[in-house]
Amino acid sequence: MLDGTNFVAGERRSGKTIFRAREAATGLEIAPDFHEADANDIADACAAAADAQRAFASLPLSQRATFMRLVADKIDALGDDLTQRAMRESGLPEARLNGERGRTVGQLRLFADEVEHGSWQRLRIDHADASRTPPKPDLRLRMVPLGPVAVFGASNFPLAFSVAGGDTAAAFAAGCCVVVKGHPAHPGTSELVAGAICAAVAECGLPAGVFSLLNGTSNDLGAALVSDPHIAAVGFTGSRSGGLALMKIAAERPVPIPVYAEMSSVNPVVLMPARLAEGAEELARSYVGSLSMGAGQFCTNPGIVLAVESPALGQFLDEVAKSLGTVPAQTMLTSGIASSFGEGVDRLSTLPGARLLGSGKEGSTACGRAQVYTVDGESFAANEAYSNEIFGPVSIIVTCKSMEQVKAILAGMEGQLTATLHMNSDDHAEAAKLLPALEQIAGRIIANSWPTGVDVTHAMVHGGPFPATSDGRSTSVGTLAIDRFLRPVSYQDMPQGLLPSALRDASSGSIRRINGQY
Amino acid sequence: MLDGTNFVAGERRSGKTIFRAREAATGLEIAPDFHEADANDIADACAAAADAQRAFASLPLSQRATFMRLVADKIDALGDDLTQRAMRESGLPEARLNGERGRTVGQLRLFADEVEHGSWQRLRIDHADASRTPPKPDLRLRMVPLGPVAVFGASNFPLAFSVAGGDTAAAFAAGCCVVVKGHPAHPGTSELVAGAICAAVAECGLPAGVFSLLNGTSNDLGAALVSDPHIAAVGFTGSRSGGLALMKIAAERPVPIPVYAEMSSVNPVVLMPARLAEGAEELARSYVGSLSMGAGQFCTNPGIVLAVESPALGQFLDEVAKSLGTVPAQTMLTSGIASSFGEGVDRLSTLPGARLLGSGKEGSTACGRAQVYTVDGESFAANEAYSNEIFGPVSIIVTCKSMEQVKAILAGMEGQLTATLHMNSDDHAEAAKLLPALEQIAGRIIANSWPTGVDVTHAMVHGGPFPATSDGRSTSVGTLAIDRFLRPVSYQDMPQGLLPSALRDASSGSIRRINGQY
Structure with missing residues (x-):
């Protein structure tokens, strides 16, 4: 069923170098052999994408939407085969992967609706005024696609942020062709999904260059893809070092291109005093659930919790320790991630002031053992290493002397995807003082839940100031993500017949801003 | 009247190093002495901007607009003093500078209206749905300012793209404090305008850090400004080398920031055959007017004209040569620009295939002499140096064998601010074939006029793919320019009282997208 080849603009290509997926739980290789893409495959995929770009971009929006819905249907039709393969490759449980498939196809369909809604085109018309000095021209603006987008599959969402994930959906919605570098931890999952996309491309009669999938285990493949002159933008979710490397390559190209890298975040959570006094134990249990969910392998894992010392905080800590004890060890996505997690926690445990509060159950070396550390506010502030993300089920509770200390710690933080306040109405006045700092550091501010859910x-906004992302002006989840792959073009005094149809006088449909008014 | 000091958050600061402006026409120094800003001044201005950022960003929009209108009023009130000083420093004629002042204050007022219109906030509300699995949270999105913006004054628009120019207006509109590095060619003009801004800051009771102006002649000042950790974005209009240098500094910061550099463009113009046959002489005269206007010192100067060989093209060339003969030499902005122009034209004249078609009148060494060269399509395509911008009143007419050759040349071009088609209805079918290539290379596509007018x-769109700008996803002219200085923040399940007022249920005013619908 899987043949392990690359999809280069619809053509199945084998290669000289072979690799295999490994079962996450056991570390054992799984058939079949996968073929690494070489320099020719990369160049051909990118050239085909550039060739297909014009035809894809100029499809009527309804046809672009139809294509995206067909991709969703074909992924749905992969059914249990997809889930089973993804389970073996990622170690993620069945329910989670079925949920993730729902999210993936739901996201494609939402973006298809958004394509038809059309407001992302930002249509603007300013009529001419010949009586003005100098005469005012007729100007009409719309957004056009940037060009072919390189998408990097993420390890932690083998469906929703991989081959047909959020970046691909947003790029397609913007009218951009896509070349995916599949994540080597789940090549079989990637092949199944790529097959669905290619079938939809063919069935819609689109040029095959609209989509390619390249397999590989080396960083060179990614570097060559980002360097290819046909590539106009990059979508990436992964490590900070990986994201920084791609940013550097993109900035040093003869023609620099934007990189949207979602990299690292510790997602600070503040337990406000009144809320903590009211529900310490319930908060503790939901916290442990959030930090250990999916073996903590979420970009929005609550890595840092801040609270002021109080008897209620004592209760909270006790309940966290107790609750953690029941958390089973969970298989991590790859052996590399499992060992990085172990090393990260080892480093954390030796930081000045770090105290292990509690742990979950121990498992095999493939597993992540849930752990929570505490540290006092002063030690935390004195040691930047506390703020480094450790990818996995670990979190740090910072016990602070005062809300002033909480505020100072928040204000000194790097950019984050999320910041969270647990509060009740008695906390609102104090919370209002924290909000400006939270707005400055985070892309999403959450009240009274944990950050690990990201609604599409x-x-x-699933984004935030550097280093949460490479480009805090955008989001990688939600319909605003389309904007990342667009640029504006203005048409001056263009005859009606030569205007794009959405900008003609007679056009109706998408919302337009005419002489400044909607 | 001028005292030559820097404005560091409202404080007038002198310095150890002195420079003077030079009269553009004579090269002679003009009083008074100007004081170069040093590292302390830069750090203090940026820190004050960061301190003022929260207060400025949280002003009610009506007050932000009032401030901007007051800046416009105070620039108007500078009256003839401003024009006279700008004339001496820039060599630009009085009528042009009065027009440019009108554009500058008009732009501030347009952005003030836009602030109140509020659509740039991109308000989005998705209501909660507790019945969904998992429950859907309440999510509300708005755009917030990036933070303090460093603006570089441009030499060629001492008012409209300098201290209170387009970048400053857009940054203020977005709610960002501004630190301007004044252009050393017009420090007196800069001081007058900065005085107007500072007076408006004080009169509105805003923190003084909202605006600073730093003087200097060295590149180090600009580099230090872009490196300052408080600076969140950069606006620049100038040379390609200058823009590239700032991009590199910004990308290598510990926290990289966006650079909006408007750098270089040769603005290709195509004379379509039927239009040319109909009006060769009229086109020739308007072309000469456009390329020599303001001594050709516009980013949108028509540097390259493409046309297919024909008798009408012969007529066009004859009339261009004739018309050029009457063009007076004009003072250029600086002696440096005048000598660069001379060197650029010298290099052009030695390129294989280059033939001088005609010249304007000769003037002093401070002047630019209008010149037009011709070259055949093959020689043009064979030599990249033809596509380098020469800043000043020079243009190249490329005589092509066929429309296919025109199309191939366009498709091979770098990114441009503009691309223009002169055509009549008999040309439309052929023009339609060129449009996709023009959309790919340019930010603005113009029919039947010359590119040198840029309406606000x-x-x-005054932007375009690299190297026309550093970031083709934006414009530096027009209200869409606000977007450059914004990023999205989402609020999840936030109590009404803690939401920004524009996102509360009870708010009315700015357009909002609620559950996907406007």
């Missing part, structure tokens, strides 16, 4: 909708 | 309005 219009008002979601 | 909603649908203007």
Whole structure:
């Protein structure tokens, strides 16, 4: 069923170098052999994407949407085969992967609706005024696609942030062709999904260059892809070092291109005093659930919790320790991630002031053992290493002397994907003082839940100031993500017949801003 | 009247190093002495901007707009003093500078209206749905300012793209404090305008850090400004080498920041055959007017004209040569620009295939002499040096064998601010084939006029793919320019009282997208 080859603009290509996936739980190799893409495959995929770009971009929006819905249907049709393969490759449980498939196809369909809604085109018309000095021209603006996008599959969402994940959906929605570098931890999952996309491309009669999938285990493949002159933008979710490397390559190209890298975040959570006094134990249990969910392998894992010392905080800590004791060890995505997690926790345990509060159950070396550390506010502030993300089920509770200390710690933080306040109405006055700092550091500010859910909708921001992302002006989840792959073009005094149809006088449909008014 | 000091958050600061402006026409120094800003001044200005950022960003929009209108009023009130000083420093004629002042204050007022219009906030609300699995949270999105913006004054628009120019207006509109590095060619003009801004800051009771102006002649000042950790974005209009240098500094910071550099463009113009046959002489005269206007010192100067060989093209060339003969030499902005122009034209004249078609009148060494060269399509395509911008009143007419050759040349071009088609209805079918290539290379596509007018309005794009700008996803003219200085923040399940007022249920005013619908 899987043949292990690359998809280069619809053509299945084998190669000289072979690798295999490994079962996450056991570390054992799984058939079949996968073929690494070489320099020719990369160049051909990118050239085909550039060739296909014009035809894809100029499809009527309804046809672009139809294509995306067909991709979703074909991923749905992969059914249990997809889930089973993804389970073996990622170690993630069945329910989670079925949920993730729902999210993946839901996201494609939401973006398809958004394509038809059309407001992302930002249509603007300013009519001419010949009586003005100098005469005012007729100007009409719309957004056009940047060009072919290189998408890097993420290890921690083998469906929702991989081959047909959020970046691909947003790029397609913007009218950009996509070349995916598949994540080597789940090549079989990637092949199944790529097959679905290619079938939809063919069935819609689109040029095959609209989509390619390249397999590989080396960083060179990614570097060559980002360096290819046909590539106009990059979408990446992964480590900070990986994201920084891609940013450097993109900035040093003869023609620099934007990189949207979602990299690292410790997602600070503040337990406000009144809320903590009211529900310490319930908060403790939901916290442990959030930090250990999916073996903590979420970009929005609550890595840092801040609270002021109080008897209620004592209760909270006790309940966290107790609750943690029941958390089973969970298989991590790859052996590399499992060992990095172990090393990260070892480093954390030796930081001045770090105290192990409690641990979950121990498992095999493939597993992540849930752990929570405490540290006092002063030691935390004195040691930057506390703020480094450790990818996995670990979190640090910072016990502070005062809300002033909480505020100072927040204000000194790097950019984050999220910041969270647990509060009740008695905390609002104090919370209002923290909000400006939270707005400055984070892309999403959450009240009274844990950050690990990321809804795919219009008002979601999954982004944030550097180093949470490489480019805090954008989001990688939600319909606003389309904007990342667009640029504006203005048409001056263009005859009606030569205007893009959405900008003609007679056009109706998408919202337009005419002479400044909607 | 001028005292030559820097404005560091409202404080007038002198310094150890002195420089003077030079009269553009004579090269002679003009009083008074100007004081170069040093490292302390830069650090203090940026720190004050960061301190003021929260207060400025949280002003009610109506007050932000009032401040911007007051800046415009105070620039108007500078009256003839401003024009006279700008004339001496820039060599630009009085009428042009009065027009440019009108554009500058008009732009501030347009952005003030845009601030109140509020659509740039991109308000989005997705209501909660507790019945969904998992429950859907309430999510509300708005754009917030990036933070303090460093603005580099441009030499060629001492008012409209300098201290209170387009970048400053857009940054203020976005709620960002501004630190300007004044252009050393017009420090007196800069001081007058900065005085107007500082007076408006004080009169509105805003923190003084909202605005600073730093003087200097060295590149180190600009580098230090872009490196300052408080600076969140950069606006620059100038040379390609200058823009590239700032991009590199910004990308290598511990926290990289966006650079909006408007750098270089040769603005290709195509004379379509039917239009040329119909009006060769009229086109020739308007072309000469456009390329020599303001001594050719516009980013949108028509540097390259493409046309297919024909008798009408012969007529066009004859009339261009004739028309050029009457063009007076004009003072250039600085002696440096005048000598660079001379060197650029010398290099052009030695390129294989280059033939001088005609020249304007000769003037002093401070002047630019209008010149037009011709070259055949093959020689043009064979030599990249033809595509380098020469800043000043020079243009190249490329005589092509066929429309296919025109199309191939366009498709091979670097990114441009503009691309222009002169055509009549008999040309439309052929023009339609060129448009996709023009969309790919340019930010603005113009029909039947010359590119040198840039209207400040909603649908203007003054931007384009690299190297026209460092970031083709934006414009530096028109209200869409606000977007450059914003990033999205989402609020999840936030109590009404803690939400920004524009996102509360009860708010009315700015357009909002609620559950996907406007």
